[in-house]
Amino acid sequence: MASQHIVSSFDHDLEALQAQLMRMGGLVESASQNALKALETRDLELSLAVRDGDKVIDRIDEELKSDAASVLVRRAPAAGDLRTVLTVMAISTHLERCGDYAKNIAKRTTVLAETAPAPDSITALRRMARMVESMLSDALDAYIQRDTDKAEDIRLRDLDVDQMYNTLFRALLTHMMEDPREISYNMHLHFIAKNIERMGDHATSIAEQTVFMITGDMPDDDRPKGDTTAYSSPDTPAP
Amino acid sequence: MYDVSPRDGAVDHKELKFRCKDVQVFYGDSQAIKDVNVDIEDKTVTSFIGPSGCGKSTFLRCLNRMNDTIDVCRIEGQIKLDGEDIYDADVDPVQLRARVGMVFQKPNPFPKSIYDNVAYGPKIHGLARNRAELGELVEKSLRRAALWDEVKDRLDLPGTGLSGGQQQRLCIARAVATQPQVLLMDEPCSALDPIATAQVEELIDELKQQYSVVIVTHSMQQAARVSQKTAFFHLGNLVEYGDTDTIFTNPQDERTENYITGRTG
Numbered sequence: 390m391a392s393q394h395i396v397s398s399f400d401h402d403l404e405a406l407q408a409q410l411m412r413m414g415g416l417v418e419s420a421s422q423n424a425l426k427a428l429e430t431r432d433l434e435l436s437l438a439v440r441d442g443d444k445v446i447d448r449i450d451e452e453l454k455s456d457a458a459s460v461l462v463r464r465a466p467a468a469g470d471l472r473t474v475l476t477v478m479a480i481s482t483h484l485e486r487c488g489d490y491a492k493n494i495a496k497r498t499t500v501l502a503e504t505a506p507a508p509d510s511i512t513a514l515r516r517m518a519r520m521v522e523s524m525l526s527d528a529l530d531a532y533i534q535r536d537t538d539k540a541e542d543i544r545l546r547d548l549d550v551d552q553m554y555n556t557l558f559r560a561l562l563t564h565m566m567e568d569p570r571e572i573s574y575n576m577h578l579h580f581i582a583k584n585i586e587r588m589g590d591h592a593t594s595i596a597e598q599t600v601f602m603i604t605g606d607m608p609d610d611d612r613p614k615g616d617t618t619a620y621s622s623p624d625t626p627a628p
Numbered sequence: 629m630y631d632v633s634p635r636d637g638a639v640d641h642k643e644l645k646f647r648c649k650d651v652q653v654f655y656g657d658s659q660a661i662k663d664v665n666v667d668i669e670d671k672t673v674t675s676f677i678g679p680s681g682c683g684k685s686t687f688l689r690c691l692n693r694m695n696d697t698i699d700v701c702r703i704e705g706q707i708k709l710d711g712e713d714i715y716d717a718d719v720d721p722v723q724l725r726a727r728v729g730m731v732f733q734k735p736n737p738f739p740k741s742i743y744d745n746v747a748y749g750p751k752i753h754g755l756a757r758n759r760a761e762l763g764e765l766v767e768k769s770l771r772r773a774a775l776w777d778e779v780k781d782r783l784d785l786p787g788t789g790l791s792g793g794q795q796q797r798l799c800i801a802r803a804v805a806t807q808p809q810v811l812l813m814d815e816p817c818s819a820l821d822p823i824a825t826a827q828v829e830e831l832i833d834e835l836k837q838q839y840s841v842v843i844v845t846h847s848m849q850q851a852a853r854v855s856q857k858t859a860f861f862h863l864g865n866l867v868e869y870g871d872t873d874t875i876f877t878n879p880q881d882e883r884t885e886n887y888i889t890g891r892t893g
């Protein structure tokens with residue numbers, strides 16, 4: 390929609406909502422990057438900064454919801470405007486959850502920093518995190534550029550994240566069986582992996598919400614899903 | 629995540645009341661309606677929206693031949709009510725208007741008693757055989773217009789003495805008294821306060837159980853609230869016609885989107 394509203398302050402309201410959402414997106418992206426960096430470098434100070442920073446993300450989420458409610462009540466938006474406001478509210482929730490996962494990774498880092506590192510697992514986590522970070526960043530780009538193709542592509546990439554998570558899950562399980570003294574350490578790594586995998590799901594939901602905003606329809610729910618760990622036990626053979 | 633599927637009224641197939649084909653309306657040399665094709669369903673509220681001068685009221689007035697009263701007005705095409713062309717030479721416009729009632733923007737009760745306002749139509753159309761039957765019909769109509777309880781003790785007072793909202797409901801009672809099949813409403817709430825508006829909207833919701841209701845409104849929120857079908861008119865064209873929920877969440881035409889979102893086209 391290239392044309393402007395007759396009431397120009399309506400345009401300002403919508404622009405302000407989206408600018409705030411993008412600011413929140415940027416904060417979540419750096420929270421996720423810093424959480425992983427703190428884990429790799431055992432940087433307690435950085436992990437503490439990530440934990441503190443989540444308060445700002447939470448506050449922006451609250452502000453966005455309240456500003457969106459105000460637009461709904463004052464402007465009674467319709468059609469594309471309505472979908473924009475609904476989408477801002479939904480994406481804000483997804484970003485807020487991603488922020489929580491980054492914060493949780495940072496919390497676990499304080500424990501992990503006290504033990505000897507396991508380079509293999511950390512490398513695998515880093516690869517997975519890079520992938521999810523690029524999904525999140527592309528999802529936000531797709532949103533701001535109103536690009537359905539880019540959004541659809543993200544939905545497919547989540548399959549790769551799921552598969553990386555499966556592999557890591559098996560590796561961590563093996564480490565724990567080999568050396569029960571390592572269980573605590575590996576459990577933390579596993580939760581971090583799960584957090585990253587969940588962030589991938591939220592990035593995917595942001596992409597789906599973006600498709601809804603542009604087209605008016607949610608994408609079909611038949612995207613390929615690859616997380617099979619819900620069905621595995623130590624006895625099931627690796628796929 | 630968000631349900632944008634059609635609500636009640638749009639899902640099941642309703643019988644058609646009006647079938648309008650290639651309707652053109654001219655005022656002298658200027659064309660007010662261009663090639664409008666639309667089917668209006670029974671037991672459904674259909675709203676006509678669009679900017680001033682788009683032809684929505686003109687088109688509404690074609691449906692009960694109110695435009696016949698304007699000398700320079702000429703209508704082409706076909707409008708069928710229950711399969712019968714309403715512009716056929718042997719159709720009596722007065723009889724037609726009893727079947728297709730109308731309520732206007734400004735409440736316009738006759739300068740008569742509340743009772744006579746409602747009884748007038750049934751009397752001239754011979755719908756009651758005696759005073760008792762007429763009395764019943766008046767009460768039924770006032771009840772249907774949700775006005776009975778407020779006026780039952782003062783039926784002989786002038787209709788013009790009622791409040792604006794009550795007057796408009798009196799006009800609705802007057803319209804339903806001739807037992808019409810269709811009710812046309814031309815901005816019925818634009819002169820009413822929010823409470824009276826809500827009462828009329830509640831009434832429209834009731835009326836659609838029995839009638840086909842067509843409403844012209846400048847309030848998009850009202851169209852979204854009361855109707856199941858919406859038609860958007862622009863410069864004499866019917867731009868888009870569909871389920872109200874779809875029109876307001878995901879319109880297909882850019883002109884519709886610009887209008888309902890308050891953008892300059």
